[in-house]
Amino acid sequence: MTLPIDTGPTTRDALLTCEQMAACDRFTIDNGTTGFTLMLRAGQGAARHIRRAFRPGRVLVACGPGNNGGDGFVIARDLREHGWDVTVALLGAVSSLKGDAAEAAAHWDGPMAALSAELVGSADILVDALFGAGLTRPVEGAAAELLARAAGRAASGRLKVAAVDVPSGVHGDTGQVLGTACPADLTVTFHCRKPGHLLQPGAELCGGVRVVDIGIDPAAPAMASPAARVIAPALWQDRLLPAGPADHKYTRGHVLVLGGAMPGAARLAARSARRMGAGLVTVCTPEEAVPLVAGDAPGLIVQDIPYDLGAFVSARKVAAIVVGPGLGTGAYAWRLVEAALACTLPIVLDADVFSLFAGRRLPDGGPAVLTPHGGEFGRLFPKIDVRESGRVAAVSRAAEQCGHTVLLKGPDSTVAAPDGRCALLDGAPATLATGGTGDVLAGAVAALLGRGLPPFEAACAGAWFHREAARRLGGTALLAEDLADAL
Ligand SMILES: NC(=O)C1=CN([C@@H]2O[C@H](COP(=O)(O)OP(=O)(O)OC[C@H]3O[C@@H](n4cnc5c(N)ncnc54)[C@H](OP(=O)(O)O)[C@@H]3O)[C@@H](O)[C@H]2O)[C@@H](O)CC1
Ligand SMILES: Nc1ncnc2c1ncn2[C@@H]1O[C@H](COP(=O)(O)OP(=O)(O)O)[C@@H](O)[C@H]1O
Ligand SMILES: [K+]
Structure with a gap:
């Protein structure tokens, strides 16, 4: 399941909103790339950055109910294939997953648990794949408890955190926190950065930001009029x-x-x-x-x-x-x-x-x-x-x-x-x-x-x-x- 990463156009300075990014995904999918291929490129690219950034340890991949969680399953599989000790914690039931996320979950054959803050206590690395571009409301309940526990453990130096796309709870368009968010050491996003990676408090919560090229079609209309650009x-x-x-x-x-x-x-x-x-x-x-x-x-x-x-x-x-x-x-x-x-x-x-x-x-x-x-x-x-x-x-x-x-x-x-x-x-x-x-x-x-x-x-x-x-x-x-x- 390893796919080559296409080299796309330079997207270094464009900042897309979540809606524009979704439009780019749809345009690329309509032109023949499957959504699951995009997810594999995203997850494998993120896993590569995680392997580069951290020493192997006990990894907890917290997966949400949407495609951000789907990326989490791809990351979990990649890290496990590289010999890392990985557990997936899923918010909700596997049977509720749909589309590409369900397909990614079907490829996961390692340990899996219901999402609970307790799991953070035995992890060295948290992969935060709860919510990304689809965040619609404040993070509450078990997800919020897990993020708060992780933030405490990270503050005492016992946990490294890698966020997928954005730290969960940070809105990609505004950088504002809905509910709660856990500061990351590393955030891996896809195609190009979003305003929330540069705007506070999001920017501070992201830690280092890496961008993975997932082969978005360069003709995607949103690229001609991004919401903002990076000053350069x-x-x-x-x-x-x-x-x-x-x-x-x-x-x-x-x-x-x-x-x-x-x-x-x-x-x-x-x-x-x-x-x-x-x-x-x-x-x-x-x-x-x-x-x-x-x-x-x-x-x-x-x-x-x-x-x-x-x-x-x-x-x-x-x-x-x-x-x-x-x-x-x-x-x-x-x-x-x-x-x-x-x-x-x-x-x-x-x-x-x-x-x-x-x-x-x-x-x-x-x-x-x-x-x-x-x-x-x-x-x-x-x-x-x-x-x-x-x-x-x-x-x-x-x-x-x-x-x-x-x-x-x-x-x-x-x-x-x-x-x-x-x-x-x-x-x-x-x-x-x-x-x-x-x-x-x-x-x-x-x-x-x-x-x-x-x-x-x-x-x-x-x-x-x-x-x-x-x-x-x-x-x-x-x-x-x-x-x-x-x-
Ligand atoms: N599209 C593509 O091709 C690619 C996309 N990619 C990846 O997809 C991500 C976007 O995926 P997505 O659109 O599925 O949204 P996602 O962030 O997973 O969240 C939606 C889910 O969460 C739920 N939910 C929301 N807020 C909540 C809350 N506070 N508390 C509880 N639940 C909450 C929401 O529920 P609902 O609002 O529908 O009730 C829904 O179930 C993007 O960030 C990137 O990582 C890559 O793979 C590259 C290719
Ligand atoms: N925390 C910060 N990090 C980076 N730049 C900052 C920060 N706070 C202020 N700045 C920058 O410093 C400058 C302060 O301008 P301003 O508030 O008008 O100060 P003054 O009126 O004393 O000259 C602005 O360019 C602003 O962008
Ligand atoms: K996330």
Whole structure:
């Protein structure tokens, strides 16, 4: 029963919802591959990763009532054929299994028990094949008890856990936990990752994620419009040119940072815009802050806020504006944001802008990137519930509603454009969770807008360079100043 794994197209960056994945399965099956063949490829591919990741030990394969459980039976058989000591624990009766899962179970001739949390106590490795893409409601009862017992044993270092497709209880579309879930050391999924592998808390619960190619037909329509993509340079690299001989400072983009109550934020945004390759950076700030902002940056232009901002940006050939970091929320801030939007230039809106416009429509302006964190997003879009809809749907709805690119920051930064594109940032280090790193991001995105990237691409690229800089810095305590310099 060993089948060769087909090598399909590159699916590295596509993220499919559970429904899209099921459509890919159906399309492939309609074109002549049996569902059971897909299940064999999935289970055998997963078993190979499990054999690579863990030393042989006593394995408990917890199988659910659907095809995720079917994969579990294939894995159980493969591991047993390789000499591992395997017991299957099944939720429900074998006679209730249907289709491919029933066929996979029929090939299992090893020990089998009714699912019970007690079984975890004598296992070294748990293969979690309870629920995958078919999770429809919170995990409860015996399945929940088993997962909770496994989580306890894993936390004390006595159990390794491999999840099939997703850790059971994690929703593949949102990364949210329905009921309960057990953190895995390894998650093996099929064809491509799903948003829930990148979104929290799912991402954290998955441990390392491996993708097995199960030979999905490359012509499957869902592949042309995946729900989201992983943020990677392929999204922008052919549009972000290095400096060439014909360039001068204005062709590289003049970025204007509008400062306010907290000048440190404008300084960080300006510094990061310069490191991100802006040709020229000017900070306009209340007069009393000019010496402070100019202080240690002789290459920066600093002046007070011009009376006529529109005339200023056109005379100084400004290519992109940042407003929000350290701005404040008084009448001054309000007028400045309105004036900045009226310039109709590419603009990054951040921080205090979201308090100023809480629950209100932004005035018309040029193409914008909005960079709220979770709290600011809630203020600006109070009717969109991120927890209920999941980040992909929520940020996409926000982008459509405001007509601009929205970058919802966090450990799982999510970018959506009003045209329906969505992209997720994978693996941002938690050292970024410190004051000022958002100001650095705003400056970086503005520089990329100034260098000619459209808003969605600029937001994706900014988030990616920001993460790369944080990774390069490493350590345990990251300073926003160092991050700007590491871009
Ligand atoms: N399709 C293919 O070709 C391939 C698919 N593959 C594999 O199939 C998996 C998807 O399989 P699937 O669609 O059968 O769904 P699955 O995740 O097994 O769960 C459905 C079952 O669980 C039940 N159930 C749900 N939630 C529950 C809860 N909280 N508590 C209790 N019960 C709950 C639900 O019951 P129902 O809601 O119908 O009452 C139903 O019985 C996918 O993740 C991948 O591993 C691979 O083999 C590659 C080829
Ligand atoms: N736990 C985390 N893991 C990874 N990145 C994070 C985490 N928390 C925050 N970040 C990132 O750090 C930055 C923080 O921005 P923000 O909240 O605006 O901070 P500030 O306003 O102090 O500059 C964002 O880019 C965000 O994506
Ligand atoms: K699972």
